[in-house]
Amino acid sequence: MKKLLKQLVIDTATKHIFLSLIIDGKERQFTYEEGINNHSVTIIPYLEEMLKKENMTLRDLDQIIVGIGPGSYTGVRIGVTVAKMIGYLNNPEVYTVSSLALIASAAEKPFVLALIDARRGNAFMGLYQNVSGKIVNIMSDSLENIENYKKGIQMDYVIIEDGKPQVEKIINSELLIKVKDIHSLTPNYLQVTEAERNLHNETDH
Amino acid sequence: MYVLGVETSCDETSVSIVKDGKDVLSNVVLSQIDIHKEYGGVVPEIASREHVKGITYVFDKAMNDAGLRYEDIDLIAVTKGPGLIGSLLIGVNAAKVISLSFNIPIIGIHHIAGHIYANHIDNGMEFPLLALVVSGGHTELILMKEHYDFNKLGETQDDAVGEAYDKIARVLGLPYPGGPIVDKKAAHGKDNLHFPRPMIDSGDFNFSFSGLKSHVINVHHNMKQRQEEINVEDFCASFQEAVTDVLVAKTIMAKEKFKVKQIIVAGGVAANSGLRSKMKESIQDIPVYFPKMAYCTDNAAMIAAAGYFQYIRNNKKADDLMLNGQSRLNLEG
Numbered sequence: 040m041k042k043l044l045k046q047l048v049i050d051t052a053t054k055h056i057f058l059s060l061i062i063d064g065k066e067r068q069f070t071y072e073e074g075i076n077n078h079s080v081t082i083i084p085y086l087e088e089m090l091k092k093e094n095m096t097l098r099d100l101d102q103i104i105v106g107i108g109p110g111s112y113t114g115v116r117i118g119v120t121v122a123k124m125i126g127y128l129n130n131p132e133v134y135t136v137s138s139l140a141l142i143a144s145a146a147e148k149p150f151v152l153a154l155i156d157a158r159r160g161n162a163f164m165g166l167y168q169n170v171s172g173k174i175v176n177i178m179s180d181s182l183e184n185i186e187n188y189k190k191g192i193q194m195d196y197v198i199i200e201d202g203k204p205q206v207e208k209i210i211n212s213e214l215l216i217k218v219k220d221i222h223s224l225t226p227n228y229l230q231v232t233e234a235e236r237n238l239h240n241e242t243d244h
Numbered sequence: 245m246y247v248l249g250v251e252t253s254c255d256e257t258s259v260s261i262v263k264d265g266k267d268v269l270s271n272v273v274l275s276q277i278d279i280h281k282e283y284g285g286v287v288p289e290i291a292s293r294e295h296v297k298g299i300t301y302v303f304d305k306a307m308n309d310a311g312l313r314y315e316d317i318d319l320i321a322v323t324k325g326p327g328l329i330g331s332l333l334i335g336v337n338a339a340k341v342i343s344l345s346f347n348i349p350i351i352g353i354h355h356i357a358g359h360i361y362a363n364h365i366d367n368g369m370e371f372p373l374l375a376l377v378v379s380g381g382h383t384e385l386i387l388m389k390e391h392y393d394f395n396k397l398g399e400t401q402d403d404a405v406g407e408a409y410d411k412i413a414r415v416l417g418l419p420y421p422g423g424p425i426v427d428k429k430a431a432h433g434k435d436n437l438h439f440p441r442p443m444i445d446s447g448d449f450n451f452s453f454s455g456l457k458s459h460v461i462n463v464h465h466n467m468k469q470r471q472e473e474i475n476v477e478d479f480c481a482s483f484q485e486a487v488t489d490v491l492v493a494k495t496i497m498a499k500e501k502f503k504v505k506q507i508i509v510a511g512g513v514a515a516n517s518g519l520r521s522k523m524k525e526s527i528q529d530i531p532v533y534f535p536k537m538a539y540c541t542d543n544a545a546m547i548a549a550a551g552y553f554q555y556i557r558n559n560k561k562a563d564d565l566m567l568n569g570q571s572r573l574n575l576e577g
């Protein structure tokens with residue numbers, strides 16, 4: 040019997056937790072749920088439940104695809120830590136993907152602006168395109184003033200802030216980046232911490 | 245029983261394997277102290293980022309040092325609080341992945357229970373015992389009548405001792421962390437500035453250090469204004485004598501009242517040489533134990549040691565995978 044490819048997608052960079060178990064290219068189990076600061080509580084129990092339904096363990100996974108942000112710092116760290124540990128303990132291949140690409144995959148329109156609010160008129164944003172069953176990045180992920188980012192967009196687009204990702208569009212895309220050394224996996228924060236910024240400003244002047 | 249300990253409550257990423265609450269097979273500590281030094285204190289967001297960076301490396305090294313496989317581990321003990329929430333969540337989730345991967349029971353540990361059980365690694369425990377917990381976040385006196393039974397007798401009403409040390413160091417222009425450097429300077433100074441001994445006669449087991457801190461800052465400020473020469477070593481000695489006088493006096497008071505058989509001092513400030521010598525000089529009728537230096541500051545060996553006793557005491561009841569970090573947490577449960 041041919042061995043079926045078993046993939047797990049994890050994303051916790053937004054207020055929604057997203058877990059998807061894909062077997063032979065088809066999503067067999069998923070969790071997509073809004074959680075207020077409790078991804079840390081639910082991620083492992085949900086994962087356990089999904090694996091159980093497919094009669095699988097973490098060791099059966101061939102690939103993990105993890106959303107590495109940008110997004111909520113505390114949130115994204117949960118998913119990345121879990122993916123990193125599964126990768127380290129069980130040796131599947133690990134791939135990273137933009138959490139904004141996952142959000143964009145939920146939309147049907149050709150051009151999609153995926154957006155995670157970052158307050159004071161700023162957001163984490165990325166412009167993506169739906170092209171025949173996969174998602175393509177048009178303008179790179181950025182943390183900046185929402186109106187400024189929008190000015191740079193030439194085409195008609197829809198804004199999307201949440202929605203259950205369509206994982207087929209992600210696993211078929213060219214957006215996955217393979218993690219060569221699992222110990223080096225970290226989130227993509229898109230900015231240094233406030234403390235680091237202040238320190239550098241002090242030393243500059 | 246092999247217990248895998250995990251500690252990420254502040255700025256050290258640590259994993260350790262301890263057998264039966266006593267034999268340390270490995271204790272790996274990835275310290276961020278040099279990173280936070282620049283900021284004069286721990287920056288929570290940076291601490292969380294560093295934990296994610298180092299987490300798998302620390303597990304890998306701890307397992308290799310111990311020469312064990314995950315299949316050999318009988319229990320996972322992870323700090324669940326109190327501490328920086330963003331930091332705690334990294335250790336808790338990493339530990340839960342191991343629990344799920346290898347079907348190993350997991351329990352959440354109170355960080356202070358860990359500091360207390362650091363003493364079990366090198367010394368025995370005889371009950372009733374008195375624990376003085378002194379660190380950057382804690383100053384408390386705890387009475388234990390048996391294993392894993394904690395009764396808080398008193399605690400600081402404001403600043404923790406370690407915190408006061410850091411602030412005094414800053415005023416004196418000394419680098420972070422303040423504890424070790426103030427301790428070092430104090431050894432060469434004289435207690436000649438007559439700082440107050442706050443709450444020494446309060447009759448209870450509580451502490452207060454913010455008044456003392458303000459007093460020291462005022463004296464320093466006034467001397468500077470009058471352009472008097474400031475002897476940093478005397479400042480350190482006078483401050484350290486005031487603090488340790490109070491800590492020792494309250495410890496002796498509790499020792500007499502509860503007729504304890506031993507005293508253990510725990511937490512980062514347990515590394516303070518002034519406190520060590522004053523405790524040992526003032527209390528000679530019963531043993532006073534301090535953990536080895538490596539087990540004074542945050543480490544996972546102490547969490548594994550505490551985990552062993554918590555598990556036994558609770559009839560081997562494990563937590564479920566909903567286990568979460570908590571920034572505030574009561575030791576008495």
Ligand SMILES: [Zn+2]
Nearest residue numbers: 355359379542
């Ligand atoms: Zn501590």
